[in-house]
Structures are given as structure tokens and as C-alpha cells.
Amino acid sequence: MSELTAEDADLYQQAQAAVEFAYVPYSHFAVGAALRTADGEVITGANVENASYGMTMCAERNAVFAAVAAGKRRFDAIAVYADAESVPPCGACRQVMSEFAPSLRVIFRRGGQPVVMTLDELLPEQFKL
Secondary structure (H helix, E strand, O other): OEOOOHHHHHHHHHHHHHHHHOEOOOOOOOOEEEEEEOOOOEEEEEOEOOOOHHHOEOHHHHHHHHHHHOOOOOEEEEEEEOOOOOOOOOHHHHHHHHHHOOOOEEEEEEOOEEEEEEHHHHOOOOOOO
């Protein structure tokens, strides 16, 4: 685990603000994400649910996919926020993030407080071709 920097705290606040765009009529569990690209741009995402639950998409992947669709391929950090005690990215999100940034800084809530870990720490055995 790493220390939370001022940049991390700002990114975390942007993830918290992204929560308002979540579409969560079924779980009522809104999640926001803010992804910082290598050139310093921040792209946000929010979770989007669907009545066919398998079609639901996490905030983290929505942010990554939006960044990739905008031509971004290098990422420095991602922050994830939800009003819960602990909200690390799920396994699917970890794997998607590892495709682009295996050592990404990940800011998320643990024990009610933001913490910073690298993606390498969260997903030590990444799938690679």
C-alpha cells in the first residue's frame, strides 16, 4: 500500500462526484470512478445497471472504455467511490485495467477510508497473452 497524495485525493473526489451519474434502479448501489490518463486528463465513469443483470457495467470499466474510445491507452491512476465500508474494484475490472496499466495506482475505500494500492498488489496473477 502507498500513501494517499494530494493528486490521489483530488481524483477520489472526482470519483465521488461521478456517483451522481450512476443508473442503479435495481441495487441502489451507486459507484463512481475517475481515471487519470498518462497525459493528466481525467475521465469519469459510473455504474449502469440493466434489468438483465449480466448486462450491468461497472463504473471502472465504463471509465476505461470511454478513455480507450477517446484514443487513450496509458493510465496512471483510478479512483473508485461508493458509499460503503469497502469498495475495491471487482475481479473483472482489475483484469480489464491490467490490459492497459498493470501497475496502475488504485484508490478505493477500505474500512471507510481511501487507500492506495497498485493493480499489481490487487491482481498479482494477471492474465496475459
